[in-house]
Amino acid sequence: MQTQQSFKEHATGTLYLVPTPIGNLEDMTFRAVNILKDVDLILAEDTRNTQKLLNHFEIETKQLSFHEHNTSERIPEVLGLLKQGQNLAQVSDAGMPSISDPGQELVKAAIEEHLTVVPLPGANAGLTALIASGLVPQPFEFYGFLPRKPKEQKDTLAELKNSPIAIIFYEAPHRLTKTIKNMLEVIGPDRQVVLARELTKRYEEFIRGNLQDVNEWISENEVRGEFVIILDRNLNPEVEDQSWEKLSVSDHVDFILKTEDIKTNEAIKRVAKLRGLAKQEVYQIYHNLKES
Incomplete structure (x- = not known):
């Protein structure tokens, strides 16, 4: 202490x-x-x-x-x-x-x-954008910059898409187009989102709408300046299938590997999150390093 x-x-x-x-x-x-x-x-x-x-x-x-x-x-x-x-x-x-x-x-x-x-x-750019976004401001999650690699970014968005609170991201102008397209693909067209650019500067601008609207705005306008992206909370989160509760930890990992096109480490990470366990613990069980 x-x-x-x-x-x-x-x-x-x-x-x-x-x-x-x-x-x-x-x-x-x-x-x-x-x-x-x-x-x-x-x-x-x-x-x-x-x-x-x-x-x-x-x-x-x-x-x-x-x-x-x-x-x-x-x-x-x-x-x-x-x-x-x-x-x-x-x-x-x-x-x-x-x-x-x-x-x-x-x-x-x-x-x-x-x-x-x-x-x-x-x-602080994130809070400055949030209070003028028009979205429910609290509670919220500050994420910052998403991973740059497309697959890692999509995997992260898949983990975040059911969040019941607004999420704040930062993004550079040259990556904004791809990031919004990935959000559109993973999260869908109807989720509300706010883009805030050039905050406190002469050309400060807010773009408010759903992901489809914002994607169209990007395609029709020159993207300049640093951006804050605020993704609205999911009002209708998908409910996870609880059938896995009858499976052992190892069988749960195998089930995900059979039903989804992901690697073993990603399946282990998914099982750990669903069960509220440490990733290392699931890894040790799955690889017979620890009893399940």
Whole structure:
């Protein structure tokens, strides 16, 4: 167990997680500007991009690059600076650190070393889109970016299609067409969906309709800007066949392999989810490594 009193005096430095605007620079908070001015160093996903923000607010704090490709080598260095008493701020290019952006590994490492981690509130594309979507906003699930490979993406969508709550996805413009087509194929044409693009910017736009409507809109318009996709909850979820309850775990896996064109590991994953078991446990039973 571990407790943290964020604003108590500490011998070590503090790691501040500072959200940045997702488009409109006026969404930067006074507190965020002051923190970035006061810390000893800013950890930036892209120092060139962050420098534009710093210049706008006349912030002269030095930067250190911290992104997905140098995380493992940077973390020991950053922890060392914090232990020396330096205060650091971590920012991503836009929005919240750690939310589909670098940061989670650093936060985990800092907490394991009993260092203070202080989050600041701020802009987030997913929530910004959700509150203006017109869909039931809560509860909701934030998924982020779907897998890029078509089969993996379709498999993921198949697992999510019966969700009783809205799901928030992020998608790049060059992948949006294929992602919506896969949603249409896996989920069907009638599910309501909202696309939000260029949030807080001059060309902010919301496209609301069912998956068929949105797919047609994409085919007739130029797709530009970063997108948030909000998939509405399933009001009529398919009920899973419960006949498997009379089967052993191994027979259940074999049954799925016979009735569906999927690989063994995928069948094991499906059985684990249906039965509320760990995937590793089903794997061990099926391969005779553990009694069923």
